[in-house]
Amino acid sequence: RMVKRYMACRNDIHRHDAPFIAVFKSLIPAEEELEKQKQLMAKLDNLVAKEWPNAKLYLYGSCANSFGFPKSDIDVCLAIDDDDVNKSEILLKLADSLESDNFQNVQALTRARVPIVKLMDPVTGISCDICINNVLAVVNTKLLRDYSMIDGRLRQLAFIVKHWAKSRKVNETYQGTLSSYAYVLMCIHYLQQRSPPILPCLQEMEPTYSVGVDNIQCAYFDNVGRLSTFGSGNRETIAELVWGFFNYWAYGHDYANTVVSVRTGSILGKREKDWTRRVGNDRHLICIEDPFETSHDLGRVVDKFSIRVLREEFERAAKIMHQDPNPCAKLFEPY
Numbered sequence: 001r002m003v004k005r006y007m008a009c010r011n012d013i014h015r016h017d018a019p020f021i022a023v024f025k026s027l028i029p030a031e032e033e034l035e036k037q038k039q040l041m042a043k044l045d046n047l048v049a050k051e052w053p054n055a056k057l058y059l060y061g062s063c064a065n066s067f068g069f070p071k072s073d074i075d076v077c078l079a080i081d082d083d084d085v086n087k088s089e090i091l092l093k094l095a096d097s098l099e100s101d102n103f104q105n106v107q108a109l110t111r112a113r114v115p116i117v118k119l120m121d122p123v124t125g126i127s128c129d130i131c132i133n134n135v136l137a138v139v140n141t142k143l144l145r146d147y148s149m150i151d152g153r154l155r156q157l158a159f160i161v162k163h164w165a166k167s168r169k170v171n172e173t174y175q176g177t178l179s180s181y182a183y184v185l186m187c188i189h190y191l192q193q194r195s196p197p198i199l200p201c202l203q204e205m206e207p208t209y210s211v212g213v214d215n216i217q218c219a220y221f222d223n224v225g226r227l228s229t230f231g232s233g234n235r236e237t238i239a240e241l242v243w244g245f246f247n248y249w250a251y252g253h254d255y256a257n258t259v260v261s262v263r264t265g266s267i268l269g270k271r272e273k274d275w276t277r278r279v280g281n282d283r284h285l286i287c288i289e290d291p292f293e294t295s296h297d298l299g300r301v302v303d304k305f306s307i308r309v310l311r312e313e314f315e316r317a318a319k320i321m322h323q324d325p326n327p328c329a330k331l332f333e334p335y
């Protein structure tokens, strides 16, 4: 009888597709916003070309990985190929040029963990952070964007999960919950694990793109135009995937022993990563391997208090998806 009820519930889930698609559509930034971002980038490109002819500016983060919400600030990386770059010096010089170019609220934060210059562009109203030589972030941004072009369900799922995480206040790394980057990786991993899979594992395929960044070789198959029918053998819809995602993180994931890994498209053991105990501040209570910086656990910000908050929120979401007649309304109720 349980199986029957499960199947009934599973078939019934499709009536929630339309409301979820509506939420997704409401979260996509408008075309003119992207135009404004381009306009600002062109202005910054000009300014940088004058001061550092050999440097290059890259967008990274949500404004470039296709998982950005409307009205977000943009993240920019200034790549300078120089062996002894003094970041503080560059940031101060950059701040000077920005001020003379009439940018507003210009601030060089040279002592931050990731030193940046902040600015606001009075023409477009967009705020922007510029960091230096954070090339890994530029490369992992491209990986996320490439995954998003393979199957549209990734973008739908990730927008919904990010919107849930922001509504429920579990997208705050300084409070021990997970970054948006971590949530998107969890979504990619979930879709790699479906049967048949909705996403491939690009890093296990013959590389068509390869760059070395600070001793890490980043290589994967990026010819994603060739993969546009990859997921078509799987007919699961957005409501089913949202349900399955929360069900997995509420009841299916083995927190004690396993690591989710987009790099291998599989679940790894904590043992093989040596993530079985607390080292310094890294507790490894929920383990999400960074696809390139493989020694980096994106769950390392999670502590013994916030893991409970997170797991309770996953369970709440799973229960809503199982039982609530109108899950779309309840799921995103502000915390």
Ligand code: CTP
Binding pocket: 060, 061, 062, 063, 065, 067, 068, 069, 072, 075, 136, 137, 138, 140, 141, 179, 180, 181, 182, 298
């Ligand atoms: N990043 C990273 N390692 C982390 C966190 C972030 O490399 N531990 C990089 C990624 O390139 C990511 C970018 O920083 O795309 C921005 O991270 P984050 O703010 O978590 O994600 P956004 O996509 O910008 O999401 P939001 O809309 O919440 O700003």
Ligand code: MG
Binding pocket: 061, 062, 075
């Ligand atoms: Mg961001």
